[in-house]
Amino acid sequence: MKKNNINRRSFLQVTALAGGGFMLGLYPKATTVLAQGPPRQAPLVPMNFISIAPNGIVTLTSKNTEIGQNIYNTLPMLIAEELDVDWKAVKVVRADADNKYGGQFTGGSSATPGNWEPMRQVGAAGRQMLIAAAAQTWGVAEAECSTASGRVHHKASNRSLGYGELATKAASMPVPDLRSVKLKDPKDYKIIGTSTISVETKEILTGKPIFGIDVKVPGMLYAVMQRTPVLGGKAVSANLDVIKAMKGVKAAFIIEGRPLRSDYPNYLFEDAGFESGVAIVADSWWAAQSAREKLEVKWDAGKWGAQDSVENAKKAVELSKRTPMRTLRKDGDVEPVFNRADIKAVEANYTIPFIAHGTMEPQNCTAHFKDGKIELWMAGQIPQSGRTMVAQLLKLPESDVTVHNVRGGGGFGRRAYNDLMLDAAWISKTVGAPVKLLWSREDDMQHDYYRCGGFQFMKGAVDKDGKLVAWHDHFVGYGEGNAFAHDGGFQPNEFPALFVPNFHVQSSVMGLGLKTGALRAPYSNSTAWVIQSFIDELAHAAGKDPVQFRLELLAAPQITPAAPAGRGPGPQGLNAARMTGVLKLVAEKSGWGQRKLPKGTAQGVAFHFSHRGYFAEVAEVTVAANKKIKVNKVWVAADVGSHIINPSSAETQVQGAVIDGLSEMIQEITLKNGAVVQSNYHQHPWLKISQAPPQIEVHFLKTNNPPTGLGEPALPPILPAVCNAIFTATGERIRTMPMTKQGFSFA
Amino acid sequence: MIRMKVNGKNQQFDGDPEMPLLWVLRDELDLKGTKFGCGMGLCGACTVHLNGKPIRACLTPVSAAANKSVTTIEGLSTDGTHPVQAAWQDLDVPQCGYCQAGQIMSACALLAKTPKPTDADIDAAMNGNLCRCGTYLRIRAAVHKAAEAMPAKPVKAANSGAASRRGGTK
Numbered sequence: 073m074k075k076n077n078i079n080r081r082s083f084l085q086v087t088a089l090a091g092g093g094f095m096l097g098l099y100p101k102a103t104t105v106l107a108q109g110p111p112r113q114a115p116l117v118p119m120n121f122i123s124i125a126p127n128g129i130v131t132l133t134s135k136n137t138e139i140g141q142n143i144y145n146t147l148p149m150l151i152a153e154e155l156d157v158d159w160k161a162v163k164v165v166r167a168d169a170d171n172k173y174g175g176q177f178t179g180g181s182s183a184t185p186g187n188w189e190p191m192r193q194v195g196a197a198g199r200q201m202l203i204a205a206a207a208q209t210w211g212v213a214e215a216e217c218s219t220a221s222g223r224v225h226h227k228a229s230n231r232s233l234g235y236g237e238l239a240t241k242a243a244s245m246p247v248p249d250l251r252s253v254k255l256k257d258p259k260d261y262k263i264i265g266t267s268t269i270s271v272e273t274k275e276i277l278t279g280k281p282i283f284g285i286d287v288k289v290p291g292m293l294y295a296v297m298q299r300t301p302v303l304g305g306k307a308v309s310a311n312l313d314v315i316k317a318m319k320g321v322k323a324a325f326i327i328e329g330r331p332l333r334s335d336y337p338n339y340l341f342e343d344a345g346f347e348s349g350v351a352i353v354a355d356s357w358w359a360a361q362s363a364r365e366k367l368e369v370k371w372d373a374g375k376w377g378a379q380d381s382v383e384n385a386k387k388a389v390e391l392s393k394r395t396p397m398r399t400l401r402k403d404g405d406v407e408p409v410f411n412r413a414d415i416k417a418v419e420a421n422y423t424i425p426f427i428a429h430g431t432m433e434p435q436n437c438t439a440h441f442k443d444g445k446i447e448l449w450m451a452g453q454i455p456q457s458g459r460t461m462v463a464q465l466l467k468l469p470e471s472d473v474t475v476h477n478v479r480g481g482g483g484f485g486r487r488a489y490n491d492l493m494l495d496a497a498w499i500s501k502t503v504g505a506p507v508k509l510l511w512s513r514e515d516d517m518q519h520d521y522y523r524c525g526g527f528q529f530m531k532g533a534v535d536k537d538g539k540l541v542a543w544h545d546h547f548v549g550y551g552e553g554n555a556f557a558h559d560g561g562f563q564p565n566e567f568p569a570l571f572v573p574n575f576h577v578q579s580s581v582m583g584l585g586l587k588t589g590a591l592r593a594p595y596s597n598s599t600a601w602v603i604q605s606f607i608d609e610l611a612h613a614a615g616k617d618p619v620q621f622r623l624e625l626l627a628a629p630q631i632t633p634a635a636p637a638g639r640g641p642g643p644q645g646l647n648a649a650r651m652t653g654v655l656k657l658v659a660e661k662s663g664w665g666q667r668k669l670p671k672g673t674a675q676g677v678a679f680h681f682s683h684r685g686y687f688a689e690v691a692e693v694t695v696a697a698n699k700k701i702k703v704n705k706v707w708v709a710a711d712v713g714s715h716i717i718n719p720s721s722a723e724t725q726v727q728g729a730v731i732d733g734l735s736e737m738i739q740e741i742t743l744k745n746g747a748v749v750q751s752n753y754h755q756h757p758w759l760k761i762s763q764a765p766p767q768i769e770v771h772f773l774k775t776n777n778p779p780t781g782l783g784e785p786a787l788p789p790i791l792p793a794v795c796n797a798i799f800t801a802t803g804e805r806i807r808t809m810p811m812t813k814q815g816f817s818f819a
Numbered sequence: 820m821i822r823m824k825v826n827g828k829n830q831q832f833d834g835d836p837e838m839p840l841l842w843v844l845r846d847e848l849d850l851k852g853t854k855f856g857c858g859m860g861l862c863g864a865c866t867v868h869l870n871g872k873p874i875r876a877c878l879t880p881v882s883a884a885a886n887k888s889v890t891t892i893e894g895l896s897t898d899g900t901h902p903v904q905a906a907w908q909d910l911d912v913p914q915c916g917y918c919q920a921g922q923i924m925s926a927c928a929l930l931a932k933t934p935k936p937t938d939a940d941i942d943a944a945m946n947g948n949l950c951r952c953g954t955y956l957r958i959r960a961a962v963h964k965a966a967e968a969m970p971a972k973p974v975k976a977a978n979s980g981a982a983s984r985r986g987g988t989k
Contacts, residue, residue, distance in 0.1 A: 140915030140952050269911045276916035277904045279852015279892035283917060286851040294846070319835070358835070358842040432856050432864060432917040432951040481854070481917025482951050513857040720911055724957060728914055731953030753861040753949065762942035764955040 084197050084247045092126040094243035096198045122198045128236025131163045135173040139483030141783045142721040144271045153263040154195030157222040164271045169455030169475035178453040181683035181781025188779050196253040205241040267720030284478045287438040287449040289506040294357035295499050299349035302746035303585045304374040306348040311368045320359025323503045324352045336555040344491040351499050376585025381742040387582050388527040388548040396546050396578030400564035404574035409542035415533040416613045422528040423808040424598040425740040433481025434516040439496035440506035445472040451480025458490030462497045485590035489521050518748040521589025524560025528602045538614030542574040550584035557588045570630045593784035596682035600788030604678035608796040619659045626652045646681040650711045654688040658709035662690035676797025678789040685785030686711040693797035700819040703765040713779035716772050727768040729786035735759045740810045763818040823884045826894030841865045841876035852892035852920045863948035866921035867891045873928035892920035903927050906965035914952035922948045926962050
């Protein structure tokens with residue numbers, strides 16, 4: 073999703089702290105490239121990561137937003153390791169949204185790969201300066217000094233000084249070049265590779281007000297907003313006088329909103345959408361929400377008012393019968409292969425629904441407009457972008473917009489969109505008071521940036537040796553012309569691109585009046601299900617074991633594409649050897665093909681490469697006669713590089729991703745009369761504890777590659793793994809999600 | 820005027836008696852540990868104890884708490900040393916953490932009734948508590964761990980703050 077190149081062009085600078093101590097900062101010189109948006113020039117100001125006070129307290133800053141991925145531990149752990157301080161002596165602080173931190177982007181599982189090297193270098197540089205300070209104090213050579221647990225030691229003279237005692241002097245030491253600092257031998261790691269408890273766990277367990285919803289500003293009012301139920305609709309009039317007369321209500325007004333720049337903008341950076349609606353502001357949230365029950369709004373639904381999911385599905389089938397609008401990738405020629413007599417062809421149509429994020433903490437933002445400046449509190453995955461949008465909306469210089477980044481009760485991509493900042497800013501400015509805008513669950517579910525739906529019309533062929541020789545995919549999605557709905561396209565270079573000599577991916581689009589966006593493992597969360605299910609269909613057609621078929625496919629000679637359309641030549645750099653490694657490991661750990669399973673119970677396998685991570689998963693599933701399924705156990709084999717920074721946290725991320733993926737098998741957002749039908753968790757459920765697999769075994773295959781992220785890549789393979797197991801157990805192939813459409817549900 | 824005891828302290832509320840207990844706790848008494856998730860009793864994030872029984876505060880009008888005793892996450896202990904909190908800490912259960920106060924309140928209520936629960940007991944008692952991050956395996960493990968650490972005779976949540984815990988990293 074994004075590249076964060078701070079390691080390439082950065083330099084260190086030290087600042088003496090008032091009252092003693094030092095602060096070590098990294099000056100990003102780079103342009104931080106956000107793959108889906110315009111490049112953002114990082115200014116030449118320091119991002120300060122290490123502060124050491126004379127009393128020895130080491131404060132490390134986490135620039136990313138915590139939404140449950142445990143980033144408050146991950147980044148500071150990297151610094152602390154090389155700084156050589158005890159983890160328990162470290163205090164972690166969160167950074168506000170500020171361009172001085174370079175790209176503050178929480179998403180794309182990008183934090184680990186983007187920070188693995190620079191954060192360790194920052195720590196090592198700090199250590200080097202502390203050693204220099206000690207050596208000078210003692211009049212000894214730096215090489216004679218060593219560090220441990222936040223102290224510099226001179227063994228020969230049996231002297232030592234704490235980092236706090238050295239901090240002020242260290243601030244006057246020469247700053248090392250980032251590239252020249254010596255990093256630890258990994259065998260000496262004391263923190264990396266050790267499980268640390270999340271720095272805010274205690275606050276969570278004692279109910280401390282650390283989430284966005286908990287923000288309190290003196291004199292704060294509470295707001296609800298009834299947004300247009302149809303994208304692009306407008307509130308024409310409302311019974312505002314009735315609402316204003318209700319108990320506790322301070323203000324009620326129509327928000328005109330602002331037309332979108334186009335139907336398919338990139339909501340991340342271009343336009344979060346400032347939609348029309350009615351705001352109610354009261355002295356308590358409950359008063360505002362209660363008043364809303366009496367609210368009557370006359371809406372102009374606009375051009376999408378008749379949109380309907382059933383009609384869209386019919387349209388997709390019609391489009392599938394026509395010549396596809398575009399070719400996204402073409403290698404070889406599939407048609408002659410399909411006409412051959414010695415092949416076995418398989419055709420299958422897969423339906424991907426829209427689904428919602430449903431973060432447990434409903435979207436909210438607190439805004440305080442005062443004296444021409446505004447302060448906002450929100451858990452934002454891309455807070456700098458929100459700051460820019462608010463500045464534009466209120467016509468303020470960005471320097472007059474302050475965004476405080478708070479903890480988010482889940483993100484999953486939803487908090488990458490800054491629409492709530494716009495609403496809250498507007499409401500606060502209108503009423504001239506600090507306002508907390510809090511959505512109800514219904515608001516949240518009905519005004520999301522949904523994982524985009526789509527339809528995949530697949531055709532493949534295996535030859536008489538059971539080799540995959542042709543692959544054709546007609547993806548019918550949403551958009552217009554060459555534009556797909558945001559994050560609703562199809563990546564034509566996904567595996568098995570390059571591994572199949574005749575490979576053709578085409579697309580057609582139809583219009584959509586719904587905001588779409590990134591949901592945990594964007595694209596991959598639906599693509600992997602289709603591709604790995606269809607590969608399974610082909611494996612069965614070839615009469616081969618599904619693991620064996622995949623191993624052979626990974627071993628197939630890779631073709632050299634003549635002139636690939638789409639985004640680059642291969643499946644985004646998939647390394648066949650690494651994928652083979654995790655596939656073999658998961659087969660071994662799960663006892664694939666080794667155990668006799670009772671009738672109605674079967675294993676299914678799938679793999680997927682996304683966000684730089686290699687994941688292969690096996691699910692063991694029991695299907696009852698009434699199509700109730702129980703996932704008995706899941707085995708995950710993952711290759712995310714040479715080190716697992718925080719093993720406890722890594723394990724729970726993977727287990728959570730598996731459970732999240734299973735939940736996606738029973739979720740669907742549909743449209744009727746242009747509006748979202750589902751409103752709360754009963755209509756768009758997540759797995760309950762009784763439905764979660766009792767065991768999810770996670771195995772990390774450590775390979776000599778730089779560590780990469782874990783927020784997302786464990787999710788995609790679980791859906792096809794389970795569907796493939798269901799097929800083996802029942803002979804029925806799930807080609808439509810949610811699986812409830814085919815009568816399957818979790819027991 | 821509604822009088823009730825919240826975490827052992829006398830409180831009174833003279834607003835709308837229909838206001839759900841959740842909003843009285845959060846916005847009137849400033850006890851932000853109890854969370855709003857769905858407003859329909861579907862997710863359990865707002866679970867608190869009313870006279871020791873777990874209830875969904877988002878659906879309970881404050882009038883139903885009149886002359887009763889309410890315990891919230893803040894009332895389990897002042898320092899996170901309640902055995903259930905300690906088990907949650909040791910196993911580092913939370914991811915985003917938003918649902919965990921509700922999970923813990925449900926777990927406490929379960930353990931008060933069933934000191935040594937089976938997995939099935941846990942599933943039955945905790946099925947109304949959604950965890951969107953999927954920390955269920957650790958939740959289950961933490962309930963068992965807390966059960967081991969709890970005194971044989973169940974204690975009232977509100978005065979169990981003196982129980983010991985094992986701290987630090989795993």
